[in-house]
Amino acid sequence: MIWEGRFDGDEPLYHRIFQRVSLEDNYDMISTNDFVLHGFAVDEGVKRNKGRVGAKDAPDLFRKNMANFPVVNPTFALKDFGNIFCEDGNLEKSQNDLAEKVQLVLQKGGKSIVFGGGHEVMFGHYCGIKKAFPDKKIGIINIDAHFDNREIDPAVGASSGTGFWQIAQLAPIHSMHIGIQRNSNTLKLFDTAHHYGMKYILAEELFFENLPNLYPNVDEFIDQCHVLYLTICMDVFNFAVAPGVSAQAYNGIFPDAAFMHLFKHILNSPKLAAMDVAEVNPVYDNSDCTSRLAASLMNEFFMTSPS
Numbered sequence: 001m002i003w004e005g006r007f008d009g010d011e012p013l014y015h016r017i018f019q020r021v022s023l024e025d026n027y028d029m030i031s032t033n034d035f036v037l038h039g040f041a042v043d044e045g046v047k048r049n050k051g052r053v054g055a056k057d058a059p060d061l062f063r064k065n066m067a068n069f070p071v072v073n074p075t076f077a078l079k080d081f082g083n084i085f086c087e088d089g090n091l092e093k094s095q096n097d098l099a100e101k102v103q104l105v106l107q108k109g110g111k112s113i114v115f116g117g118g119h120e121v122m123f124g125h126y127c128g129i130k131k132a133f134p135d136k137k138i139g140i141i142n143i144d145a146h147f148d149n150r151e152i153d154p155a156v157g158a159s160s161g162t163g164f165w166q167i168a169q170l171a172p173i174h175s176m177h178i179g180i181q182r183n184s185n186t187l188k189l190f191d192t193a194h195h196y197g198m199k200y201i202l203a204e205e206l207f208f209e210n211l212p213n214l215y216p217n218v219d220e221f222i223d224q225c226h227v228l229y230l231t232i233c234m235d236v237f238n239f240a241v242a243p244g245v246s247a248q249a250y251n252g253i254f255p256d257a258a259f260m261h262l263f264k265h266i267l268n269s270p271k272l273a274a275m276d277v278a279e280v281n282p283v284y285d286n287s288d289c290t291s292r293l294a295a296s297l298m299n300e301f302f303m304t305s306p307s
Helices: 044-048 059-066 091-107 121-132 163-170 187-196 208-223 257-267 289-302
Strands: 021-023 035-041 078-085 111-116 138-143 175-180 199-202 227-233 272-278
Touching: 035 059, 035 091, 044 091, 059 078, 059 111, 059 289, 078 091, 091 111, 091 121, 091 272, 111 121, 111 289, 121 138, 121 163, 121 227, 121 272, 138 163, 138 208, 163 187, 175 208, 199 208, 208 257, 227 257, 227 289, 257 289, 272 289
Parallel strands: 021 078, 035 078, 035 111, 111 272, 138 175, 138 227, 175 199, 227 272
Antiparallel strands: none
């Protein structure tokens, strides 16, 4: 069993997450404000992007490291619909499979949660949100060191680094990228971001004294969308706290007080309908610290009050 943890009692005050999880295959069982989980056990996009493969093994590790967190909200429920795989190298099929399942979740009023996998999960997740809300303006907040807006190389196909470029080809993009590193993005990628109107906050701007300047920017961005989607690529964090990623960041950000204040500010938006975490690579992790950090960030969403 992946979903297991310390048992202190059956009464709700004792509950931990593993006691509120149900394994499902019927989307009609979803109720409004349920958290609904899919694992995206895929890193074909990382492979195509010439990164270190291994992230496909992360979803079950997330489950293991999340199971023991205490339940804070009395109405909390998590429905787990298992993993999506990509054993034949057909990334596009796996992304479409995820999109169709996410669409069902959101149309039932659930909150979509996805554990990656590589950051190619983002394009599939977004497509599902767009299928569910075709007439809504979707805002994407991407906490990441990279823009992931490379043009597709026809000889390679879509990858973990092309998702935002792909979205921009479908419709005007509304995105904000937090934690962007100057030394991880070429001038071409910055130019592409400016061309498509992709807003960003540099990693060097994430410090406590600067929060009064960052909050209005984030609020203005959220005010301009109908539905909010939050995606986290774990390579945004410093190697010291997140060594188990496909592309390590030796000068990445830390999950310190400044970051957590801004992060929780985003989570408190009633527009937030979907969230994923990606790019944890267990092969290179140390004592599961990267997957534990990813699990704890997702748990912050679970602790927010239902809208």
